[in-house]
Amino acid sequence: MQSEQEILRQYLKENGLRRTPEREHILQEIFATHEHFDVDELYLRLCQKGVKISKASIYRALRLFLDCGLIREVDFSDGHWHFEHIYGHNQHAHLRCLGCGEIVEFEDPNLTLLQGQLGRDYHYQIVSCHLEVKGYCATCGKTREKSL
Amino acid sequence: MQSEQEILRQYLKENGLRRTPEREHILQEIFATHEHFDVDELYLRLCQKGVKISKASIYRALRLFLDCGLIREVDFSDGHWHFEHIYGHNQHAHLRCLGCGEIVEFEDPNLTLLQGQLGRDYHYQIVSCHLEVKGYCATCGKTREKSL
DNA sequence: AAATTATTGCAACCGAGTCGCAATAAAGAT
DNA sequence: ATCTTTATTGCGACTCGGTTGCAATAATTT
Ligand SMILES: [Mn+2]
Ligand SMILES: [Mn+2]
Ligand SMILES: [Zn+2]
Ligand SMILES: [Zn+2]
Numbered sequence: 073m074q075s076e077q078e079i080l081r082q083y084l085k086e087n088g089l090r091r092t093p094e095r096e097h098i099l100q101e102i103f104a105t106h107e108h109f110d111v112d113e114l115y116l117r118l119c120q121k122g123v124k125i126s127k128a129s130i131y132r133a134l135r136l137f138l139d140c141g142l143i144r145e146v147d148f149s150d151g152h153w154h155f156e157h158i159y160g161h162n163q164h165a166h167l168r169c170l171g172c173g174e175i176v177e178f179e180d181p182n183l184t185l186l187q188g189q190l191g192r193d194y195h196y197q198i199v200s201c202h203l204e205v206k207g208y209c210a211t212c213g214k215t216r217e218k219s220l
Numbered sequence: 221m222q223s224e225q226e227i228l229r230q231y232l233k234e235n236g237l238r239r240t241p242e243r244e245h246i247l248q249e250i251f252a253t254h255e256h257f258d259v260d261e262l263y264l265r266l267c268q269k270g271v272k273i274s275k276a277s278i279y280r281a282l283r284l285f286l287d288c289g290l291i292r293e294v295d296f297s298d299g300h301w302h303f304e305h306i307y308g309h310n311q312h313a314h315l316r317c318l319g320c321g322e323i324v325e326f327e328d329p330n331l332t333l334l335q336g337q338l339g340r341d342y343h344y345q346i347v348s349c350h351l352e353v354k355g356y357c358a359t360c361g362k363t364r365e366k367s368l
Numbered sequence: 369a370a371a372t373t374a375t376t377g378c379a380a381c382c383g384a385g386t387c388g389c390a391a392t393a394a395a396g397a398t
Numbered sequence: 399a400t401c402t403t404t405a406t407t408g409c410g411a412c413t414c415g416g417t418t419g420c421a422a423t424a425a426t427t428t
Contacts, residue, residue, distance in 0.1 A: 090393085090395070091394075092393085111384080111385085112384095127385090128386080131384095131386075132386095151384080152383090152384055153384085153385085
């Protein structure tokens with residue numbers, strides 16, 4: 073199995089794009105942890121590691137990584153973009169607490185089946201499948217009951 | 221079963237808010253069709269019907285309607301908000317064509333089961349569950365193959 | 369009818385994300 | 399190794415969806 077860097081380099085070559093230290097630094101940072109991230113967080117993490125880079129370049133790199141399937145968008149409905157790396161990971165869905173923001177990742181084999189079903193039923197070529205469940209975790213649920 | 225207007229009036233009364241023609245016009249327009257909509261579309265539709273209203277009030281009303289569960293956000297990942305009315309409708313998910321934007325709505329009984337399962341497994345009180353599947357419809361899929 | 373205060377419209381504002389451009393630097397050709 | 403081509407970067411200006419402060423208005427309560 074190729075590394076994410078190899079995937080990137082291959083994609084760049086195939087599309088007449090160039091390999092740059094900026095792109096590789098960003099990609100490395102994205103795959104350094106399993107955390108979900110937004111542009112500001114990523115920018116900060118890079119700054120802290122001494123990588124000098126502009127936000128414009130980060131935005132541009134993220135679009136590139138989306139195109140080659142290394143990352144995907146995660147919808148937090150909070151007005152700006154969040155992402156996570158997906159290359160090398162099983163597809164998963166998110167259960168998020170509206171109180172504290174905790175995120176539980178879970179896999180659902182039914183989703184894979186559903187994709188096949190949808191593809192067949194509606195003659196669609198499925199590209200992505202995002203399931204986001206929201207609610208209150210045990211702790212936040214209790215706090216909430218009291219205040220009602 | 222109560223009408224959406226009754227739901228709204230009840231919510232307003234319970235929260236010390238006021239019933240206004242603006243809010244009722246907006247709500248009526250939202251439930252006039254089954255279309256998904258964004259703020260601009262809704263604003264235009266209201267203008268065309270001669271309802272004079274500011275966009276600020278639409279934004280404020282939509283937040284209100286979200287709070288009382290009359291509408292929900294729909295994620296199109298295109299940089300601005302989309303909504304649909306949900307009161308009086310079964311929960312459904314979306315299959316959207318990345319080429320032409322066509323939207324197929326479908327129900328998946330497994331999702332309901334999954335919610336119960338998640339609630340039990342992780343002690344979460346589930347509030348919402350959004351499934352968005354993206355891909356290419358038969359037509360757009362063919363057009364796409366040619367251009368590759 | 370008067371008093372209270374939520375709501376509206378407007379316009380100024382905010383901020384995430386984009387874009388044009390000049391400087392830089394990859395990659396290929398010689 | 400140097401030259402040429404052109405993709406990429408950083409910067410700052412810009413866009414535009416969405417928010418907010420405020421004075422005027424109007425829904426409710428008394
Ligand atoms: Mn995740
Ligand atoms: Mn729908
Ligand atoms: Zn919580
Ligand atoms: Zn299509």
